Amino acid sequence: MTLRSITVLLGSVIFSGVVIYWGFNIMFPSKPNPSRLLLAKIRGGDYAHAGDKDAFRVVLPKIVDYFKERLVEQTVLDVGCGLGGTADYLYTQGFYNIWGIDIDKGAIEYARSKYPFIDFSVWDATQVDQKFEKDFFSLLYLFNVFYALSDQQKMQTLNSLAAVAKPGALLVIFECTSPKAEDPQEIKDLTGKPMRPIVLPVFHDMIKKSKWEIIEKVDLSDQYIKWYKDLLYKLDQQKNSFTNEFPVEIINHLTTTYIAILEKLEKKTWGGIVVYAKRKPD
Ligand SMILES: C[S@@+](CC[C@H](N)C(=O)[O-])C[C@H]1O[C@@H](n2cnc3c(N)ncnc32)[C@H](O)[C@@H]1O
Structure with a gap:
């Protein structure tokens, strides 16, 4: 075999691979995780955060105030x-x-098919600086x-976000907290990822090393308890109406995950917080 024929053969193998990959993705688009779809139904919106729409009532006024109503820009x-x-x-706001x-x-x-006016892409939070321009958001x-x-990814994300943020940009982190580092095996989210709430002293150290400065923190621990109680109540009330659409294992998995989270919140081993931080000048 000549070098030329090997190159042609390799080229056609790679080309066919790419065509098959594209074709497969077009014919069989990825479906969202069914637990997420069930959760969205129970929450009454395409959210997977504590408090659903009520969380916006807490956070949005601060954001709107920060930008002095010039939201569109x-x-x-x-x-x-x-x-x-x-x-x-x-977007609606x-x-x-x-x-x-x-x-x-x-x-x-x-998200792309449901909200085409927003630019969604598959990307890792730790590497946004490789996708967007500097000083953009x-x-x-x-x-x-x-x-x-x-912890390492949290730090990378803070740095990567700082790189694409304009000086003075606002960063909002809405999250659960824990006084000490969690055993990552203990509670897993619906996709099987270990949950590692924010440990405030560790988080403060990270912020200090980053280009962000905290401007306000609001404790949401009591709201988190109410929100998870409400969610479990809705899940219990509605679960029978979902059994045709979703396997019972998914409904049970959702219930046990949220009961475990609520227990932690009630024992105060977990809490909730929203942190507002500002991008420092370079
Ligand atoms: C609990 S859901 C919250 C989704 C959304 N923020 C909301 O409020 O509905 C957590 C999301 O974080 C995403 N995620 C986890 N690790 C990520 C990473 N390294 N980069 C980007 N997204 C990530 C998950 O895929 C998931 O969609």
């Missing part, structure tokens, strides 16, 4: 956007330039996403 990044309901909610990223391909395909937020990252 702001460039917004929803980090770990999931099914896209949070980004859509911000007047933020028209929104990008969303998430590592879950099925969730992104769902004026608002960046994570709604119950930070818990899914290890």
Whole structure:
């Protein structure tokens, strides 16, 4: 075999692989995780964060106040956007330039088809600086996403977000907290990822080493208890109406996960918080 024929053969193998991959993705698009779809039904929106719409009532006034109502001009990044309901909610409030990223391909395909006016893509939070321009975003937020990252990834994400944030940009982190580092095997989220709530002293150290400065923190521990109680109540009330659409194992898995979270919140071994931070000048 000549070098030329080997090159041609290799080229055609790679080309066929790419065509098959594209074709497969078009014919069989990724589907969102069924637990997420069930959760969205129970929550009454495409959200997977504590408090559903009520969380916006807590957080949005602060954001609107920060931008002094010039919402339409702001460039917004929803980090770990999931099914896209949070980004859509911000859009309905007047933020028209929104990008969303998430590592879950099925969730992104769902978000893209349901909310085509928002720019969604599959991307990792720790590497947003490799996707977007420097100094691009004026608002960046994570709604119950930070818990899914290890300490090293949390730090990488803070740095990566700082790189794409304009000086003075607002970062909002809405998350559960814990006074000490969690055993990552203890509670897993619906995708099987260990939950690692924010440990405040560790988080403060990370912020100090980053280009962010905290401007306000609001404890949401009591609201988190109410929100998870409400969610479990809705799940219990509605579960029989979902048994045709979702396997009973999924309904049970959702219930046991949220009972475990509620127990931690009630024992005060977990809490909730929203942190507002500002990008320091370079
Ligand atoms: C509990 S859901 C919250 C979704 C969304 N923020 C909301 O409020 O509905 C956590 C999301 O974080 C995403 N996620 C986890 N690790 C990530 C990472 N390294 N980069 C981007 N997204 C990530 C998950 O795929 C999931 O969609």
